[in-house]
Amino acid sequence: MRIAESVEVSAPPEAVWEYIAEPENYLRFMSGVTRWEVQGDKRSGLGARCRMLLRVGAAEVGGLIEWVEWSEPRDMAWTSVTGVDQRGRWRIRPLERERSRVELRYAYGVAGAGIFGWIAEKVAAPTLRRHIRRTLHQLKRQIEHERLRAEAERRKKAREGATTA
Amino acid sequence: METSTLAEQAKQNGHGEGPAPAAEESAGAGLGSMLGRAAGAIGRQIGSRLTADLDDRDPDYIRENLPFVWLLSSLWFRGEVRNLGNIPEDGPVLMVGNHSGGNVTPDTHVLTLAFSTYFGVERPFYQLAHNLVVASPIGQILRKYGTVPASHENAELALNRGAAVLVYPGGDWEVHRSSWARNTVDFGGRKGFLRLALKNDVPIVPVVSAGGQETALFLGRGNRLAKGLGLDRLLRLKVLPVSIGPPWGLNVGDFLGHLPLPAKLTTEVLPPIDLREQFGAEPDLDEAYDYVTRLMQDALDALAAERRFPVIG
Numbered sequence: 001m002r003i004a005e006s007v008e009v010s011a012p013p014e015a016v017w018e019y020i021a022e023p024e025n026y027l028r029f030m031s032g033v034t035r036w037e038v039q040g041d042k043r044s045g046l047g048a049r050c051r052m053l054l055r056v057g058a059a060e061v062g063g064l065i066e067w068v069e070w071s072e073p074r075d076m077a078w079t080s081v082t083g084v085d086q087r088g089r090w091r092i093r094p095l096e097r098e099r100s101r102v103e104l105r106y107a108y109g110v111a112g113a114g115i116f117g118w119i120a121e122k123v124a125a126p127t128l129r130r131h132i133r134r135t136l137h138q139l140k141r142q143i144e145h146e147r148l149r150a151e152a153e154r155r156k157k158a159r160e161g162a163t164t165a
Numbered sequence: 166m167e168t169s170t171l172a173e174q175a176k177q178n179g180h181g182e183g184p185a186p187a188a189e190e191s192a193g194a195g196l197g198s199m200l201g202r203a204a205g206a207i208g209r210q211i212g213s214r215l216t217a218d219l220d221d222r223d224p225d226y227i228r229e230n231l232p233f234v235w236l237l238s239s240l241w242f243r244g245e246v247r248n249l250g251n252i253p254e255d256g257p258v259l260m261v262g263n264h265s266g267g268n269v270t271p272d273t274h275v276l277t278l279a280f281s282t283y284f285g286v287e288r289p290f291y292q293l294a295h296n297l298v299v300a301s302p303i304g305q306i307l308r309k310y311g312t313v314p315a316s317h318e319n320a321e322l323a324l325n326r327g328a329a330v331l332v333y334p335g336g337d338w339e340v341h342r343s344s345w346a347r348n349t350v351d352f353g354g355r356k357g358f359l360r361l362a363l364k365n366d367v368p369i370v371p372v373v374s375a376g377g378q379e380t381a382l383f384l385g386r387g388n389r390l391a392k393g394l395g396l397d398r399l400l401r402l403k404v405l406p407v408s409i410g411p412p413w414g415l416n417v418g419d420f421l422g423h424l425p426l427p428a429k430l431t432t433e434v435l436p437p438i439d440l441r442e443q444f445g446a447e448p449d450l451d452e453a454y455d456y457v458t459r460l461m462q463d464a465l466d467a468l469a470a471e472r473r474f475p476v477i478g
Binding site: 053056057058059060061062063064082083084110111112113114116117119120121123 | 225228229230231232233235236238239240242243244245246249275278279282283285287
């Protein structure tokens with residue numbers, strides 16, 4: 001089963017990319033995620049691995065994932081190595097006036113689980129959809145607030161520089 | 166396996182140290198003798214089916230059945246397992262739980278699901294279960310999940326392989342306590358789990374669950390009846406419980422299980438305990454027992470305090 005949601009962010013694709021490429025940020029904006037830990041020496045980029053867990057119903061599901069696509073600053077995708085089968089993809093596309101459309105696609109299931117697997121996917125879908133929507137809104141807020149802070153800092157420094165001169 | 170061996174195995178497992186039930190009245194001795202002989206035959210049959218093979222655990226089977234167990238745990242029991250991060254990330258560990266829910270034991274299903282999704286089905290995880298459970302038709306399925314007959318030998322085999330082992334020291338004694346005592350940790354004085362942890366030098370991780378004893382109305386253990394019928398000697402059964410619940414109504418023995426009521430199950434994993442670090446090189450078992458059970462009782466009290474209504478949670 002695949003879920004896809006998107007949001008517009010008032011930041012260029014490069015800023016969005018920079019934020020989602022940092023593994024430490026995931027616990028800040030990924031809704032429902034209880035664990036997002038780098039495994040191995042490689043922190044990010046193609047081939048980097050993370051252990052992630054997402055609370056859905058009575059369990060925290062997830063497992064080891066690996067980044068399998070890393071096309072800066074457009075597409076970033078992961079797939080599961082262990083745990084439930086899952087694929088996730090960030091699609092970042094530029095819009096006018098330094099804005100971006102950010103889409104998160106999430107596909108999940110358990111191969112070989114039969115009818116119960118199908119039912120479980122349907123039952124879990126509303127929860128996962130809520131998580132994904134919330135994730136995107138939290139991502140938007142984090143990035144835009146960070147840009148506002150950076151902008152305010154830049155203006156403050158400019159003012160201080162003008163006063164000194 | 167002969168029944169005498171079963172009794173010996175039970176003793177080694179600490180089951181011989183349970184509270185001594187009061188003397189059984191002699192009424193119905195003839196019937197008792199007959200039932201005792203029948204129980205003996207069943208006991209021999211069970212013994213022949215008890216071969217622990219850790220390789221029976223099948224990670225692919227567990228994985229493929231996660232959705233079913235997830236549906237059951239999420240929709241029926243509204244299961245919640247907290248602080249799984251307290252379980253060491255790797256290496257052998259002895260998880261010690263309080264046991265509830267009669268012979269259906271829904272808390273085990275919820276915990277097994279949570280463990281399997283949290284650590285992955287690849288991490289070896291074994292559950293010690295009563296001989297009757299492992300020898301039953303459903304035992305064939307449970308073995309694939311890593312359920313093995315409760316004995317020190319099986320537990321040690323698993324621990325030596327670096328596995329996580331789940332043990333319910335209270336076993337049949339605790340699981341059939343009355344619903345009025347649902348928020349009581351009652352291991353019946355069984356300390357075998359402490360000896361097991363010490364001998365294998367593994368940490369104990371207490372696991373406390375609330376709600377399981379609300380899945381039926383459990384009226385009592387029937388321990389006097391069980392002793393009178395000789396079930397304790399022949400089947401390691403110290404109880405012949407009486408409960409009320411679907412689909413049977415009045416249920417004596419709970420041998421065929423029952424349809425559990427959809428009680429909310431909440432489980433909390435407590436921080437690991439290193440017995441030697443806590444109590445010295447040669448820990449006093451009584452002291453360690455009191456400590457572990459008190460910790461668990463305190464946690465169960467806290468979980469019980471969160472519940473506003475039985476079953477609803």
